[in-house]
Amino acid sequence: xxxxxxxxxxxxxxxxxxxxxxxxxxxxxxxxxxxxxxxxxxxxxxxxxxxxxxxxxxxxxxxxxxxxxxxxxxxxxxxxxxxxxxxxxxxxxxxxxxxxxxxxxxxxxxxxxxxxxxxxxxxxxxxxxxxxxxxxxxxxxxxxxxx
Amino acid sequence: xxxxxxxxxxxxxxxxxxxxxxxxxxxxxxxxxxxxxxxxxxxxxxxxxxxxxxxxxxxxxxxxxxxxxxxxxxxxxxxxxxxxxxxxxxxxxxxxxxxxxxxxxxxxxxxxxxxxxxxxxxxxxxxxxxxxxxxxxxxxxxxxxxxxxxxxxxxxxxxxxxxxxxxxxxxxxxxxxxxxxxxxxxxxxxxxxxxxxxxxxxxxxxxxxxxxxxxxxxxxxxxxxxxxxxxxxxxxxxxxxxxxxxxxxxxxxxxxxxxxxxxxxxxxxxxxxxxxxxxxxxxxxxxxxxxxxxxxxxxxxxxxxxxxxxxxxxxxxxxxxxxxxxxxxxxxxxxxxxxxxxxxxxxxxxxxxxxxxxxxxxxxxxxxxxxxxxxxxxxxxxxxxxxxxxxxxxxxxxxxxxxxxxxxxxxxxxxxxxxxxxxxxxxxxxxxxxxxxxxxxxxxxxxxxxxxxxxxxxxxxxxxxxxxxxxxxxxxxxxxxxxxxxxxxxxxxxxx
Amino acid sequence: xxxxxxxxxxxxxxxxxxxxxxxxxxxxxxxxxxxxxxxxxxxxxxxxxxxxxxxxxxxxxxxxxxxxxxxxxxxxxxxxxxxxxxxxxxxxxxxxxxxxxxxxxxxxxxxxxxxxxxxxxxxxxxxxxxxxxxxxxxxxxxxxxxxxxxxxxxxxxxxxxxxxxxxxxxxxxxxxxxxxxxxxxxxxxxxxxxxxxxxxxxxxxxxxxxxxxxxxxxxxxxxxxxxxxxxxxxxxxxxxxxxxxxxxxxxxxxxxxxxxxxxxxxxxxxxxxxxxxxxxxxxxxxxxxxxxxxxxxxxxxxxxxxxxxxxxxxxxxxxxxxxxxxxxxxxxxxxxxxxxxxxxxxxxx
Numbered sequence: 001x002x003x004x005x006x007x008x009x010x011x012x013x014x015x016x017x018x019x020x021x022x023x024x025x026x027x028x029x030x031x032x033x034x035x036x037x038x039x040x041x042x043x044x045x046x047x048x049x050x051x052x053x054x055x056x057x058x059x060x061x062x063x064x065x066x067x068x069x070x071x072x073x074x075x076x077x078x079x080x081x082x083x084x085x086x087x088x089x090x091x092x093x094x095x096x097x098x099x100x101x102x103x104x105x106x107x108x109x110x111x112x113x114x115x116x117x118x119x120x121x122x123x124x125x126x127x128x129x130x131x132x133x134x135x136x137x138x139x140x141x142x143x144x145x146x147x
Numbered sequence: 148x149x150x151x152x153x154x155x156x157x158x159x160x161x162x163x164x165x166x167x168x169x170x171x172x173x174x175x176x177x178x179x180x181x182x183x184x185x186x187x188x189x190x191x192x193x194x195x196x197x198x199x200x201x202x203x204x205x206x207x208x209x210x211x212x213x214x215x216x217x218x219x220x221x222x223x224x225x226x227x228x229x230x231x232x233x234x235x236x237x238x239x240x241x242x243x244x245x246x247x248x249x250x251x252x253x254x255x256x257x258x259x260x261x262x263x264x265x266x267x268x269x270x271x272x273x274x275x276x277x278x279x280x281x282x283x284x285x286x287x288x289x290x291x292x293x294x295x296x297x298x299x300x301x302x303x304x305x306x307x308x309x310x311x312x313x314x315x316x317x318x319x320x321x322x323x324x325x326x327x328x329x330x331x332x333x334x335x336x337x338x339x340x341x342x343x344x345x346x347x348x349x350x351x352x353x354x355x356x357x358x359x360x361x362x363x364x365x366x367x368x369x370x371x372x373x374x375x376x377x378x379x380x381x382x383x384x385x386x387x388x389x390x391x392x393x394x395x396x397x398x399x400x401x402x403x404x405x406x407x408x409x410x411x412x413x414x415x416x417x418x419x420x421x422x423x424x425x426x427x428x429x430x431x432x433x434x435x436x437x438x439x440x441x442x443x444x445x446x447x448x449x450x451x452x453x454x455x456x457x458x459x460x461x462x463x464x465x466x467x468x469x470x471x472x473x474x475x476x477x478x479x480x481x482x483x484x485x486x487x488x489x490x491x492x493x494x495x496x497x498x499x500x501x502x503x504x505x506x507x508x509x510x511x512x513x514x515x516x517x518x519x520x521x522x523x524x525x526x527x528x529x530x531x532x533x534x535x536x537x538x539x540x541x542x543x544x545x546x547x548x549x550x551x552x553x554x555x556x557x558x559x560x561x562x563x564x565x566x567x568x569x570x571x572x573x574x575x576x577x578x579x580x581x582x583x584x585x586x587x588x589x590x591x592x593x594x595x596x597x598x599x600x601x602x603x604x605x606x607x608x609x610x611x612x613x614x615x616x617x618x619x620x621x622x623x624x625x626x627x628x629x630x631x632x633x634x635x636x637x638x639x640x641x642x643x
Numbered sequence: 644x645x646x647x648x649x650x651x652x653x654x655x656x657x658x659x660x661x662x663x664x665x666x667x668x669x670x671x672x673x674x675x676x677x678x679x680x681x682x683x684x685x686x687x688x689x690x691x692x693x694x695x696x697x698x699x700x701x702x703x704x705x706x707x708x709x710x711x712x713x714x715x716x717x718x719x720x721x722x723x724x725x726x727x728x729x730x731x732x733x734x735x736x737x738x739x740x741x742x743x744x745x746x747x748x749x750x751x752x753x754x755x756x757x758x759x760x761x762x763x764x765x766x767x768x769x770x771x772x773x774x775x776x777x778x779x780x781x782x783x784x785x786x787x788x789x790x791x792x793x794x795x796x797x798x799x800x801x802x803x804x805x806x807x808x809x810x811x812x813x814x815x816x817x818x819x820x821x822x823x824x825x826x827x828x829x830x831x832x833x834x835x836x837x838x839x840x841x842x843x844x845x846x847x848x849x850x851x852x853x854x855x856x857x858x859x860x861x862x863x864x865x866x867x868x869x870x871x872x873x874x875x876x877x878x879x880x881x882x883x884x885x886x887x888x889x890x891x892x893x894x895x896x897x898x899x900x901x902x903x904x905x906x907x908x909x910x911x912x913x914x915x916x917x918x919x920x921x922x923x924x925x926x927x928x929x930x931x932x933x934x935x936x937x938x939x940x941x942x943x944x945x946x947x948x949x950x951x952x953x954x955x956x957x958x959x960x961x962x963x964x965x966x967x968x969x970x971x972x973x974x975x976x977x978x979x980x981x982x983x984x985x986x987x988x989x990x991x992x
Contacts, residue, residue: 044319100544301957595835
């Protein structure tokens with residue numbers, strides 16, 4: 001079983017190794033092109049390996065203090081992350097004005113905010129994005145799949 | 148000299164110019180506070196508005212906006228833990244920690260004062276250096292740039308956190324991510340996975356937003372019904388104490404300003420690295436490397452002083468040689484061109500008073516924006532007491548718009564989330580995110596300028612005087628890190 | 644795209660009618676139809692670089708003029724990436740309705756295609772050219788810090804001459820390569836500098852011996868005194884340097900040697916040019932080309948442009964097409980291999 005502390009060194013070293021291999025096998029890069037990535041990769045892997053090994057064997061010192069955020073650990077954090085990532089499809093489909101509004105509504109309702117406040121904030125956000133970013137600043141924001 | 152100054156003053160004391168500059172700095176402050184809108188994005192958005200303005204007014208507008216961004220961004224960094232712009236990311240660590248201890252306004256006071264005075268000093272440096280600048284810029288060749296970058300990354304990787312190995316993993320990862328996209332010395336695109344977007348590699352703004360803003364937004368969402376930051380009373384007296392703190396630490400302050408000015412002057416390194424270098428220099432002297440430790444006010448003063456100081460520094464090569472000291476300066480230069488002025492050696496001869504006037508605008512902007520920020524800080528602080536679950540989605544929307552607006556690209560937004568996941572992991576396991584960012588920024592510089600140095604000068608490049616000095620500094624950084632980790636292993640020192 | 648989405652069969656009849664109408668207006672198209680098409684439309688003027696640069700400024704200069712003469716709304720769109728190649732690849736594939744225009748780096752695009760650079764997903768010979776706005780012949784400059792001070796010195800140099808550049812196809816490095824080839828120099832091109840200005844700074848410092856840059860930039864650097872112009876790389880002198888000889892005047896070149904300079908100079912003459920998507924209806928192309936030609940010939944516009952430092956050197960679509968087919972269109976076989984070798988490998992370590 002991999003201890004959670006080993007995730008990051010493993011991920012860093014693994015991803016680096018993967019790309020280095022792709023450079024060699026798939027892209028067929030020459031030495032001049034590969035030498036800096038190899039150096040950077042060696043540094044990353046070289047530093048990550050002892051960290052990974054150390055955490056695999058279990059904590060040598062007392063583990064990190066209980067998380068100061070008081071949350072339920074890494075799983076809880078990632079579930080919040082996924083909830084937040086839901087804004088991506090909303091914006092992609094409905095654009096930058098309506099997408100965030102819909103997301104805000106869903107997000108706030110899901111977290112228990114009342115309908116009134118949620119609707120008001122959703123409408124406010126849509127108006128702000130439209131009024132300030134689109135009209136005032138003339139930004140060309142994605143208008144959604146139907147836009 | 149005196150008539151140059153008086154002529155510059157008369158140029159500045161022109162109502163439209165002052166009003167427009169005021170508008171610019173207000174916009175800059177707001178953009179700075181809003182996470183997602185970096186200084187560069189702000190400039191890009193404002194550029195079209197200067198058409199038809201008089202040269203000094205138009206450029207003064209842009210300069211004021213840009214300089215104010217970092218002042219505004221520092222408050223968000225401290226009170227919300229989210230950097231308003233990439234350059235404020237170094238302020239988050241200690242600034243936010245101080246806020247959670249209830250000393251948020253102390254940190255804000257220090258940050259604003261450091262920003263104002265740092266900017267002021269750099270404007271002064273600008274005026275003094277402009278006439279004699281050419282030899283300085285010309286002395287900094289490829290070897291010097293390479294070694295400066297090396298010292299920078301070594302300091303941050305080895306000194307920033309208690310665990311050098313983790314710092315090295317972070318820096319290494321940053322260096323590796325920097326290799327994606329066109330290699331500057333051969334033009335070959337690396338690891339681009341047949342995606343046009345990745346031809347230019349990974350972009351800085353999504354990287355920083357993802358690493359710093361997303362984890363904070365997640366935390367806010369997690370806080371749910373609780374206030375964004377719990378138990379943080381606002382003591383306004385602390386502002387004054389914070390301001391005094393800067394004056395009590397002249398060495399830290401001046402050194403950070405110096406770093407900002409020098410890094411700003413050297414084209415190629417890019418001003419974004421200044422706050423990280425200043426931070427590492429300031430925090431490298433800690434005895435305890437406890438990552439949970441109480442925030443150290445030095446860790447707020449250093450980056451904030453230097454990220455305002457770099458403005459004055461970057462203007463030097465931009466005005467004197469027409470060579471932009473950073474991406475933002477390139478946009479500013481574009482502003483000049485739009486208004487019909489061509490900065491460069493002859494610009495200084497013909498328009499020294501305009502250059503001096505710009506320095507004056509810079510100085511005044513820094514002071515005024517710091518003052519204006521005080522009431523705005525109250526507003527931001529109020530935000531911090533809003534329920535986390537209300538604040539999180541709104542900030543998220545701002546971050547997304549900011550990320551998209553930078554390059555009109557949806558891929559940027561996607562990368563924000565990708566790096567957001569990485570940022571979450573790094574924060575949880577105490578890996579230095581600034582080290583990653585710095586590795587990312589400096590990677591291409593290290594690779595390219597080492598190559599150029601070897602080609603242009605051969606291996607003897609290290610014997611050039613400035614290079615030699617920098618090389619010795621590098622050795623010093625390694626020695627310091629080694630000694631520190633040895634000291635921590637001695638019996639009697641507890642804690643992770 | 645959503646206009647084409649049809650829901651329900653009732654609308655098919657409407658669609659059929661619509662198609663007939665549009666066919667009818669396209670058949671026997673005259674200028675009148677094109678002129679009537681643009682008012683009220685939104686035209687995108689794409690720039691492949693970030694805001695604030697030369698191309699962006701020029702585009703923003705042109706936009707209001709185009710608006711005034713066509714009645715359309717012109718929006719300048721910055722699409723930086725891949726050195727302008729990504730934007731061009733996109734414009735190449737846009738709807739061929741005449742509403743997507745691009746202010747392109749002509750020689751840059753041609754070179755990218757020639758050298759088969761990643762990101763060059765277009766055929767520059769197929770685009771619908773509209774007008775050339777300006778050209779910039781190249782000038783060879785030597786550093787004040789270098790022991791080499793003249794063409795003769797270059798030719799008899801004991802060590803390889805060092806040139807600086809940003810990237811292999813950035814008009815600085817590749818022109819330096821052509822120049823070195825023409826004179827038969829031993830040379831090394833050091834690229835990696837972040838843009839032409841930094842490359843010039845390197846020359847000023849003495850890190851390299853010189854740089855080959857556009858005449859506009861050369862003028863700035865010459866005024867600073869640290870770089871000295873040596874020759875213009877074209878058959879005609881540059882109006883910005885009336886006293887500077889061309890390479891042909893200053894040195895005896897064999898035909899084989901002259902070919903390199905002519906080749907590069909001809910490609911440079913595509914300059915900053917306006918184009919639109921291949922397959923755009925001929926009447927619209929003609930209308931736009933005519934309108935743009937009118938703008939570029941208008942003294943008021945020329946004055947406005949030159950106040951911002953742009954010299955206008957207009958040319959029409961036929962000239963542009965000819966330049967393109969004459970240069971990259973004419974390269975094949977041995978010569979093509981040789982050109983690629985010189986531009987991509989020969990002077991790089």
